[in-house]
Amino acid sequence: MFSQSMDPARGASGVGGTVLIPMRFVWPYGGRSVFLTGSFTGWSEPLPMSPVEGCPTVFQVIYSLPPGYHQYKFFVDGEWRHDEHQPCVPGDYGIVNTVLLATDPNYIPVITTDAASENNMDVDNEAFRRMQIRLTDGTLSEVLPRISDADVQISRQRISAFLSMHTAYELLPESGKVVALDVDLPVKQAFHILHEQGIYIAPLWDFSKGQFVGVLSAVDFVLILRELGNHGSNLTEEELETHTISAWKEGKSYLNRQNNRHGIALSRLFIHAGPYDNLKDIAMKILQKEVSTVPIMHSSSEDGSYPQLLHLASLSGILKCICRYFRHCSSSLPILQFPICAIPVGTWVPKIGESSRRPLAMLRPSSSLAAALNLLVQAEVSSIPIVDDNDSLLDIYCRSDITALAKDRAYSHINLDEMTVHEALQLGQDAYSPYELRSQRCQMCLRSDSLQKVMERLANPGVRRLVIVEAGSKRVEGIVSLSDIFKFFLG
Numbered sequence: 001m002f003s004q005s006m007d008p009a010r011g012a013s014g015v016g017g018t019v020l021i022p023m024r025f026v027w028p029y030g031g032r033s034v035f036l037t038g039s040f041t042g043w044s045e046p047l048p049m050s051p052v053e054g055c056p057t058v059f060q061v062i063y064s065l066p067p068g069y070h071q072y073k074f075f076v077d078g079e080w081r082h083d084e085h086q087p088c089v090p091g092d093y094g095i096v097n098t099v100l101l102a103t104d105p106n107y108i109p110v111i112t113t114d115a116a117s118e119n120n121m122d123v124d125n126e127a128f129r130r131m132q133i134r135l136t137d138g139t140l141s142e143v144l145p146r147i148s149d150a151d152v153q154i155s156r157q158r159i160s161a162f163l164s165m166h167t168a169y170e171l172l173p174e175s176g177k178v179v180a181l182d183v184d185l186p187v188k189q190a191f192h193i194l195h196e197q198g199i200y201i202a203p204l205w206d207f208s209k210g211q212f213v214g215v216l217s218a219v220d221f222v223l224i225l226r227e228l229g230n231h232g233s234n235l236t237e238e239e240l241e242t243h244t245i246s247a248w249k250e251g252k253s254y255l256n257r258q259n260n261r262h263g264i265a266l267s268r269l270f271i272h273a274g275p276y277d278n279l280k281d282i283a284m285k286i287l288q289k290e291v292s293t294v295p296i297m298h299s300s301s302e303d304g305s306y307p308q309l310l311h312l313a314s315l316s317g318i319l320k321c322i323c324r325y326f327r328h329c330s331s332s333l334p335i336l337q338f339p340i341c342a343i344p345v346g347t348w349v350p351k352i353g354e355s356s357r358r359p360l361a362m363l364r365p366s367s368s369l370a371a372a373l374n375l376l377v378q379a380e381v382s383s384i385p386i387v388d389d390n391d392s393l394l395d396i397y398c399r400s401d402i403t404a405l406a407k408d409r410a411y412s413h414i415n416l417d418e419m420t421v422h423e424a425l426q427l428g429q430d431a432y433s434p435y436e437l438r439s440q441r442c443q444m445c446l447r448s449d450s451l452q453k454v455m456e457r458l459a460n461p462g463v464r465r466l467v468i469v470e471a472g473s474k475r476v477e478g479i480v481s482l483s484d485i486f487k488f489f490l491g
Contacts, residue, residue: 019066019067020064020065020066021064021065021066021067022062022063022064023062023063023064023065023099024060024061024062025049025060025061025062025063025072026058026059026060027049027058027059027060027074027076027081027083028057028058028059029057029076029081029083030056030057031057031059031076031077032077033048033076033077034048034049034059034074034075034076034077035047035048035049035074035075035076036049036061036063036072036073036074036075037072037073037075038070038071038072038073038096039070039071039072040063040065040066040070040072043093046075047061047063048061049061049074065099068100069098069099069100070098070099070100071089071091071096071097071098072096072097072098072099073093073094073096073097080093080094082094082095082096082097083097087099090331090337091337092337092450093337094334094337094338147335147338147342147343151334151335152335154333154334155333155334155335155336155489156489156490158332158333159322159333159489159490160280160489160490162322162325162326163278163279163280163283163318163322163490164278164279164280165278166278166279166321167275167276167277167278167279168273168274168275168276168277168278168279168282168296168311168313169275169276170279170321171279171296171311171313171317171318171321172275172296172310172311173311176311178203178309178310178311178312179193179197179199179202180202180203180204180205180212180309181193181202181203181204181205181216181245182204182205182206182207182245183204183205183206183213183214183244183245183246184207184244184245184246185244185245186243186244186245187224187243187244187245190202190216190245191221191403191405194216194218194221194403195403195404200217200218200292200399200400200403201215201216201217201218201292201293201312202215202216202217203215203295203309203312204216204245206246210306211306211307212270212272212295212297212307212309213270214270215270215291215293215295216245217292217399218398218399218400218401218402218403219399221402221403221405222373222376222377222399222402223377225373225402225405225416226370226373226374226377226416271285271289271291271294271295272294272295272296272297273285273294273295273296273297273313274296274297274298275296275298275310279318279321280490282294282313282318283315283318283486283490284490286313286314286315286483286486287483287486287487287490287491290380292314292315292382292464293312293313293314294312294313294314295309295311295312295313296309296310296311296312296313297309297310298310314482315482315483315485315486316458316459316460316461316463316464316482318486319455319458319459319482319485319486320459322455322459323452323455323456323459327456335451336450336451336452336455337450337451337452338450338451339447339448339449339450339451340445340447340449340450340451340454340468340480341447341448343451343488344488345451345480345484345485345487345488346468346478346479346480346481346484347360347478347479347480347484348360348468348477348478349391349476349477349478360385360476360478360479361375361379361381361384361385362384362385362386362387362391362476363375363384363385363386363387363397363421364386364387364388364389364421365386365388365394365395365420365421365422366420366421366422367420367421368416368417368418368419368420368421369414369416369417369419369420369421369423369424370416370417371421372384372397372421372424373402373416376397376399382398382399382464382465382481383396383397383398383399383464383465383479384396384397384398385467385476385479386421386422386425387476390473390475391475391476392469392473392474392475392476393442393444393467393469393474393475393476395422395425395442396442396467397421397424397425398464401424401425404424404427405424405427442467443457443463443465443466443467444466444467444468444469444474445457445466445467445468445469445480446468446469446470446471447468447470447477447478454466454480454485455485458480458481458482458485464481464482465479465480465481465482466479466480466481467479468480
C-alpha cells in the first residue's frame with residue numbers, strides 16, 4: 001500500500017536537479033520489526049519502518065523517489081513479504097510490489113553502470129545485492145530469503161517431468177562433428193589429437209569388434225602422467241610413443257577403471273544412450289556413472305554392430321534445453337529467482353565454526369603440477385581455483401588443461417614435481433584466443449546471483465562450472481558446477 005504525497009509548490013530535488021517525489025510506503029499487516037527495500041536502494045539498504053501512532057499493526061516510512069518504475073519488498077520478522085493487495089510482478093527476488101510514478105515531461109531516465117573491471121577475467125559488475133540488517137549489538141547479519149520445502153518440491157517435480165517428456169533426439173545439432181579415436185592409436189598421438197581439436201573427450205572405436213568400446217578423456221591423461229611420474233623423474237616421449245590406447249587398457253587398466261572413494265578399482269563399462277532415450281535417464285547416467293558425456297548412438301542392425309555415432313550428450317546441452325523452456329515461464333519454477341547462497345547447491349568455503357562442509361580445494365600458482373594432478377584425482381573434482389595469498393581468484397586449473405602438455409611434446413621434458421601450476425597454464429595459453437580465455441576459463445558469479453542466472457551461464461558451450469567470488473576483491477567463496485545443479489534437481 002502506498003500513497004503519493006508531494007507539495008506541488010516545493011517538490012524535491014535530488015542530485016543533478018532530478019525531481020524526487022516523497023512516497024509513503026505502508027505495511028498494514030502487523031509484525032514486530034518491518035523493513036522496506038527495493039530497486040531504489042539497490043536492494044542493499046533496508047529502510048526501517050515505524051508503527052503508525054494509535055495503529056500498532058500499521059508500519060510506514062516515507063522515502064523520496066525519482067519518477068519512473070520501481071520495485072520493492074518488505075522484510076517482516078525475518079521473512080520476505082509482499083503486499084498481495086498492491087500491484088505485483090515476478091522479479092529477481094521472487095514476487096515484488098511495483099510502483100510507477102508519472103514522469104516529468106523534461107525527465108530523462110539515466111541508467112548508470114559500475115566501471116568495468118580492470119581484471120581480464122570475466123566477472124559480472126552488477127551491484128552486489130546482499131541484504132544486511134544491523135542487529136541490536138551493532139553487528140551486521142546477512143539476511144537470506146527463506147525457501148519453502150513446497151517451492152523446492154514443486155520445482156524438482158516440474159524439472160523431472162520436463163526431462164522425462166523430452167528425448168536425446170532434441171539435443172542433436174543441425175550440423176557438427178564428433179571425433180572418435182581408434183583404439184590402436186598411440187596414446188601420444190591420441191592426446192595430440194584431443195589438443196589440436198580443442199576437445200577433452202572422444203569415444204574409442206575397435207575396428208576388429210565393429211563397435212565403440214569406451215572413451216578417452218583428459219582424466220585418462222592425468223592418470224597416465226601420474227603413473228609415468230611414479231616410475232621416473234622425467235617423462236619420455238618413447239613411453240607414450242610405444243603404447244597404444246588398447247595396450248594401456250589391457251596392460252595398465254587405467255583407461256577402463258576408476259577408483260571409488262575407498263581406492264578400490266571398479267570396472268568402468270562403456271556408457272551410451274539412444275536418440276529416443278529421455279533426458280532424465282541420460283542426466284542420471286552422467287551423475288551416477290560420474291562421466292562428463294554420454295555418446296548418443298543408433299544402429300540399424302539387429303545385433304547393434306557398426307552403430308552410427310550421432311552426438312555426445314552432456315549436462316550442458318540438457319541444461320540449455322531446460323533454460324530455453326522455462327525462460328519465459330520462470331514463475332512455474334519458484335526457486336529460480338532465489339540467490340544461489342540461499343540454495344543448497346555447490347561447494348562453499350566453510351565459515352568459522354563450520355566443520356561439516358566439504359572443503360573447497362584451492363592452490364597457489366607456485367604449487368607443483370604434481371600437486372594439482374593429485375588433488376584433481378583425490379578430491380574427485382574437475383577443476384581447482386588458483387588463488388593468491390588473499391584467496392583472490394587468479395586462474396583455474398581444469399582436467400582438460402592437461403592436454404596442453406601434448407603441444408610441442410612438452411610431456412617429454414618436464415618434471416611434474418618441478419613444474420608449477422602457473423608454468424603449466426602458460427603452456428596452453430596461446431591455444432585460446434583472448435576472448436575465449438576470458439569468457440570460458442574463469443567464469444565467475446556472485447553469491448547474490450539468482451539460480452536462473454547461474455543456470456543460463458552454465459548452459460553456455462564450454463562452461464562447466466562458475467567460481468563464486470566476493471564482489472570487488474574476487475576472493476573465492478565457492479564453486480558451482482553443472483553436476484551440482486542436476487544433483488539438486490534430480491538427487
